[in-house]
Amino acid sequence: MPLTDTAIRNTASREKPYKIFDGGGLHLLINPGGSRLWRLKYRFGGREKLLSLGPYPLVSLKLAREKRDAAKLLLLEDKDPGEERKLARIEAERERAVTFGVVAREYLSKLEKEGRAPATLKKLNWLISQTEPMLSERPVAQIETPDVLRLLRQVESKGTYETTSRLRSTIGSVFRYAIATGRAHKDPTEALKGALIRPQVRSRSAILDPKELGLLLNRIDAFSGQPATKHALHLLALLAPRPGELRLATWDEFERQEATWRVPAERMKMRRPHRVPLPRQALDQLKELHRHTGTSDYLFPSARSWKKPMSENTLNAALRRMGYSSDQITAHGFRATFSTFANESGLWAADAVERALAHVEGNDVRRAYVRGEHWEERVRMADWWAKKLDQLRTDAAGQ
Template structure:
């Protein structure tokens, strides 16, 4: 197929538009080896012929008009640069195509779901995985189908700003943190080179830190315990609040408590790792008062595996709003007391007593210790103290409930 003659300046846009298909395919030569192959069907391809080593090759740059004359010339120039470096443009084009295919498969959502699956297999608490999945789904509609390596910081920021615009500042920041974790995973698995989420640190409105409302004085605690004892709603809800005050676990850990986690003979409740925020099993010594409350619960494992099942479905625990709603019914606003506030109450009063090692209190609160050796040592060292502390705490709560005067040590004063 001989190429039709063109001027030394190459093809023009009008020459391309006016070229008619023929019975056989023919070429319209441009310059520097670029030509337009016109098929009998009228489809037109930009191509170049070149020699690499001993092989004669043809490289296609795409179809006209999807690829314009200017774009085809740019592609030709890039191919010639590759040849000058000793690279085969044909092989480079194949590698680029493979890379694009892999990038299309490695979307933000695909890698995000993969990361969620990874942390779940590693033992992250169910609630942690659930929250992370909920956060990531906020940005999936905007960037979920985009190759993670192609998402710009500005693109992610626009998605986060949508959440921020609803004044959910804390949620927007937590989404950015979750996205950053996905990016770190993508980088470690060679699917991204840069964490654009970390570039956005400080770009969002920083929410004002608010502490969960909690009763933290002995007098307030006594009034609260008396109010709970007089709760006239469902008896299981009352029992759940009573137990929560004694064991001060996270509310979700109590709601999801199951009968087979309790050893009443050894007076121990062992919460499995997947239910814990920190992803590690946690043992709770059970006082005599807690044992008595557990035995007062009218149903057992044959009725539901949960201590506090939902009234609508026995295979689910009570709603996460049940305990807070009960506190509202007792007259405590969300600014006065929450179900989570029992942890602050216990931490405050136990530390004020001065009788217990602060590390033992922290261990009972299941707060993380970053040092794994220290953590292992603490488990063995503080268990006996925690058993004594939890019984003392239950005894103390009974005194507060009954209105007894609590004598506090007066440090720094000598007797007369």
């Protein structure tokens, strides 16, 4: 006869445990101490087994019957309810162990093995550190969109909109890696597009007026700081590299007999090796610079230790010392200066200018055809640009 709640409440404990049965293998075990525990007896693979369903009255008679029926459905599918419960428990424990922080560290390790630039890895590590502790200790599969939004709103409230945007992108990259490796099922940052304040896009400040450029070159000539810093500024103007590419340059990358600087792929933004033609004026700068820093591996070693490169703030600090604000020029702005003058001259193919700047064609089809380095043209362009700077310097000095 099926059990009723009244019958269960009227049961009393005895000296020994005993059972009262409901049906289909479901029964209630009543212990001497008064505890009442639901059990399900079933057979699987020819063996009798027992499944615990929880204590009464926390698990009511109705809920116990629902659990019994769910177990019976698994048996119909030739699944052992006890083993299925163990697997679910293991999976839950695995999910709790796989936190966002664990996946993020694994993702960063992957990028490092792929040869990402140290500067890039440093920035990503810093961004990931912003997720502590709000996300880093949470199981990655349990993080929802509102959880990420709360974190991003905290960062956004400081007015750092660019950082907020990059942090959202980085968190999204970690989630996509988690999905690919079977630790998550969705990327909660997808729904946040448009929810955050969009940072204003600002171009790198650069000097584009010929007279002002000539004055700047003369001020660099008169710079009274470290000689290496002065040479670095001159080489920025002459060669238009990214500041990081120049700051981390080592002497073994320069073939002065062939007048070529070979920048290895790991230091390039687009992860491709890059050749830079060296005009006579650049070779003169290198010759003079070698007198000051030739015993270091780096062209521009740190003032504190010659085993380390110059600080990334040194060049911009030198420009500020010469009286230029960040709205007038930055170290990166020399690239825009070169690009503007070269393109507006009408003397050089746009592809040659882009290749000189180590830009990669964004159009996939076009990139498949534009593979050359335009080396011969770039050699002539480098010579033209060096002479152009000399002329601007002379013109400004005579005014």
